Amino acid sequence: MRLTHLLSRCVLAVALAAVLAPAASSFASIVLVRAGQARSVIVVPPEADRYEKEAADELALHLRRMSGADVPIVTDGAGRDGMARILVGRAATAVVADLGVGRALGERVDEMSSRDGFVTRAGGDVVALAGARPPGTAYAAFDLLERLGCRWFFPGDLGTVVPRRRTVTIEPFETVQRPSFDLRSMWVCGFGGENLNRDDRDAIEKWRHRNRQSYDYEWNAGHNMQDTTAESLAQPEQVDVVARRILADFEREPQRQWYSLGWNDNYCHVSAVQAMGIVHPWYPLPQATDPLVRFYNAVVEKVEPTHPGKKYGFLAYMDYLPAPVTVRPHPSLVPVVAPIEQCPRHVPLGGECWQRDALLEAIRAWCRVSDRVLIYDYEPGFLIDGGVPVPCVTRMRHEYPLWHEAGVRGLYAQVQMTVMNNGPNLYVRQRLAWDIDADVDRAMTEYFGMLFGPAVTHVRKWWNALEHMMHHGRGHQHEDEIMKIVYPIDKVRRLEQHVRAAERRADAEPFRQRVRMIRFSQDNLMLYLQMRKAEDEARFADAAGLAERIWKLREQVEAFNPYFYKIGDLDRTNEHASFLSRGWAKHNASRAALIDGSAGDLVAMTGDAWSFRKDPHDVGVARGWYALDAAPGEWRSMRTSQIWETQGLEDATGRGYDGAGWYLTHVDVPGRFAGRRILLSFAGVYGQMLIWVNGRFVHHRPWNGPWWRIAYHAIEDVDVTMAIETGRRNTLMIRVHNEAEWGGIYRRVFLYAPAE
Ligand SMILES: [Zn+2]
Numbered sequence: 001m002r003l004t005h006l007l008s009r010c011v012l013a014v015a016l017a018a019v020l021a022p023a024a025s026s027f028a029s030i031v032l033v034r035a036g037q038a039r040s041v042i043v044v045p046p047e048a049d050r051y052e053k054e055a056a057d058e059l060a061l062h063l064r065r066m067s068g069a070d071v072p073i074v075t076d077g078a079g080r081d082g083m084a085r086i087l088v089g090r091a092a093t094a095v096v097a098d099l100g101v102g103r104a105l106g107e108r109v110d111e112m113s114s115r116d117g118f119v120t121r122a123g124g125d126v127v128a129l130a131g132a133r134p135p136g137t138a139y140a141a142f143d144l145l146e147r148l149g150c151r152w153f154f155p156g157d158l159g160t161v162v163p164r165r166r167t168v169t170i171e172p173f174e175t176v177q178r179p180s181f182d183l184r185s186m187w188v189c190g191f192g193g194e195n196l197n198r199d200d201r202d203a204i205e206k207w208r209h210r211n212r213q214s215y216d217y218e219w220n221a222g223h224n225m226q227d228t229t230a231e232s233l234a235q236p237e238q239v240d241v242v243a244r245r246i247l248a249d250f251e252r253e254p255q256r257q258w259y260s261l262g263w264n265d266n267y268c269h270v271s272a273v274q275a276m277g278i279v280h281p282w283y284p285l286p287q288a289t290d291p292l293v294r295f296y297n298a299v300v301e302k303v304e305p306t307h308p309g310k311k312y313g314f315l316a317y318m319d320y321l322p323a324p325v326t327v328r329p330h331p332s333l334v335p336v337v338a339p340i341e342q343c344p345r346h347v348p349l350g351g352e353c354w355q356r357d358a359l360l361e362a363i364r365a366w367c368r369v370s371d372r373v374l375i376y377d378y379e380p381g382f383l384i385d386g387g388v389p390v391p392c393v394t395r396m397r398h399e400y401p402l403w404h405e406a407g408v409r410g411l412y413a414q415v416q417m418t419v420m421n422n423g424p425n426l427y428v429r430q431r432l433a434w435d436i437d438a439d440v441d442r443a444m445t446e447y448f449g450m451l452f453g454p455a456v457t458h459v460r461k462w463w464n465a466l467e468h469m470m471h472h473g474r475g476h477q478h479e480d481e482i483m484k485i486v487y488p489i490d491k492v493r494r495l496e497q498h499v500r501a502a503e504r505r506a507d508a509e510p511f512r513q514r515v516r517m518i519r520f521s522q523d524n525l526m527l528y529l530q531m532r533k534a535e536d537e538a539r540f541a542d543a544a545g546l547a548e549r550i551w552k553l554r555e556q557v558e559a560f561n562p563y564f565y566k567i568g569d570l571d572r573t574n575e576h577a578s579f580l581s582r583g584w585a586k587h588n589a590s591r592a593a594l595i596d597g598s599a600g601d602l603v604a605m606t607g608d609a610w611s612f613r614k615d616p617h618d619v620g621v622a623r624g625w626y627a628l629d630a631a632p633g634e635w636r637s638m639r640t641s642q643i644w645e646t647q648g649l650e651d652a653t654g655r656g657y658d659g660a661g662w663y664l665t666h667v668d669v670p671g672r673f674a675g676r677r678i679l680l681s682f683a684g685v686y687g688q689m690l691i692w693v694n695g696r697f698v699h700h701r702p703w704n705g706p707w708w709r710i711a712y713h714a715i716e717d718v719d720v721t722m723a724i725e726t727g728r729r730n731t732l733m734i735r736v737h738n739e740a741e742w743g744g745i746y747r748r749v750f751l752y753a754p755a756e
Pocket residue numbers: 343344345346352353354355356475476477654
């Protein structure tokens with residue numbers, strides 16, 4: 001199976017080559033439109049299918065936009081002397097008998113192989129374009145329009161570039177194309193799921209298809225098994241329960257080819273099923289892949305005898321991202337590797353990001369046990385980056401060829417429509433999905449040059465500077481929490497010069513409107529960084545105000561152009577999510593209330609920098625460090641507004657320090673708080689905590705999981721009344737023990753007296 005698979009990859013690579021082979025008589029340009037008058041007809045078969053119709057309609061639409069000419073769509077191209085003919089789909093294969101669309105199919109490997117290849121031949125007075133299978137015909141039309149200069153950089157008219165010319169000609173050519181990835185798709189949504197109205201959805205679908213993303217590639221690997229739990233794996237009868245449900249669904253929909261065995265979205269923590277005790281490489285939880293794949297195999301084996309040939313997708317996600325070790329997936333299973341919690345900012349094989357290296361190895365391992373591996377490559381702008389720019393062109397151009405080489409069959413992405421922050425990502429993602437050898441530099445030059453015209457230099461400088469920070473900044477992972485490190489506020493402030501220069505240059509439409517997206521993105525990022533700075537400086541009321549301004553700006557952006565920044569459902573409604581602007585506002589307002597007299601009075605704000613020392617062998621408790629004002633050994637300064645990884649506790653490959661670390665500070669407590677209840681307030685600590693005040697133990701908080709479980713609900717107030725001494729200096733000592741990933745105190749700590 002593996003050998004066949006490798007051979008098929010070679011065929012794919014060769015089949016992408018374009019050759020020019022017109023007949024000797026057909027070297028002349030083909031005139032489609034002359035001086036605004038149609039000099040061609042578009043010919044479709046009498047009973048055109050949806051792809052032939054779409055190809056014809058799109059050709060007519062764009063030729064009209066280019067030249068003003070109405071090129072007619074006809075079903076009979078004969079008897080139109082002097083007119084060129086654009087033959088579409090079966091109209092082409094009927095006339096040009098040797099078109100050879102079979103060449104675009106390549107060596108058919110299995111039922112997942114792409115049906116999207118096409119052949120186009122232009123020569124004489126004929127342009128013949130046809131897919132090897134129906135969808136390919138539409139892609140052939142889009143390819144032809146691209147040759148005529150059309151681009152679809154983002155959805156809607158503002159993202160579309162159609163060159164204006166009165167005369168439209170095309171030089172003779174022939175191309176045979178087949179996509180590099182059989183599946184190319186993206187789910188455009190916001191936080192909280194779908195947030196698109198019908199117009200948005202139509203515009204996005206058009207944009208996707210024009211960029212040769214898959215049409216109806218029927219696939220399914222979502223979280224379909226909502227009623228199952230981790231414990232299900234330990235219950236053999238659950239195999240029958242799930243199999244029965246699938247059989248019933250197939251009874252109802254016999255034509256259905258795909259079925260989702262995706263686990264529900266509670267991360268499937270199968271601690272109850274530690275079959276082998278293999279620990280997941282990214283965090284200290286058992287790797288769940290083997291028991292899960294065994295479960296899936298058992299289900300498929302029950303269903304296959306009566307329903308052969310169906311496919312079953314499942315997300316290789318979270319605890320089951322690594323490939324199975326002791327079992328191979330059933331050939332009908334389609335693993336969809338979904339790296340959600342891995343750092344998406346760096347490239348593999350560069351020695352700079354162990355997470356990306358490990359992910360590449362995991363994908364290769366999956367491809368060794370399955371020849372149907374798909375990747376669910378989350379667009380970082382969808383992940384929780386606070387709605388700030390997340391350039392990742394550098395990563396994609398390095399990583400996608402490696403995935404392709406490993407044997408990955410498809411690229412799927414979950415994205416937020418926020419082209420002001422991720423437009424180039426989305427465009428390059430689509431280019432590489434179709435052709436892994438696509439010229440990314442050229443794609444970027446086209447993106448910026450055609451969209452921004454006279455402002456190109458400055459817009460591109462702005463984006464490149466962000467991409468550089470994204471790629472080289474300290475810290476790993478994608479979370480909101482780290483973006484203030486990735487984007488130093490002073491550096492981002494200096495980018496204002498590029499935005500202003502772009503605004504000056506873009507003195508005409510549509511460039512002026514397009515440059516607005518850069519303005520919005522820059523303003524949004526600056527507000528975000530100012531809010532983070534206010535939090536770091538314990539100016540919580542200011543931070544809440546800035547969060548409100550972010551929200552107002554986003555509403556303004558969405559009203560200006562819904563694709564610049566599409567507000568997600570969750571962003572709009574969920575005030576509790578502290579990673580979204582409404583959540584930031586609420587979080588900071590509640591912090592402010594604890595110290596401004598409304599819900600409490602500030603007793604003492606501890607400094608941002610505390611003393612810190614590592615305790616790699618975890619001897620500090622046994623030696624009683626907490627009892628001493630200055631435990632022996634080296635102490636250094638450590639900010640309490642950032643995780644410790646970004647303050648030197650991380651090696652060159654991005655592996656953070658895991659283990660114990662001691663934080664120490666002194667704080668004056670005014671005498672007027674005598675007799676009042678005093679709480680020590682934390683809004684963010686990764687890891688287990690032991691807390692001493694003046695050498696007296698006051699609290700233990702157990703380790704509560706990796707960062708992605710706790711990042712947004714880490715607020716904890718500890719009553720320290722019994723240990724605090726008013727009217728004098730107090731010592732606070734906190735031992736943090738971090739099991740994995742990020743560690744340490746990352747939000748400012750203070751003492752307050754709650755209102756009575
Ligand atoms: Zn990284």
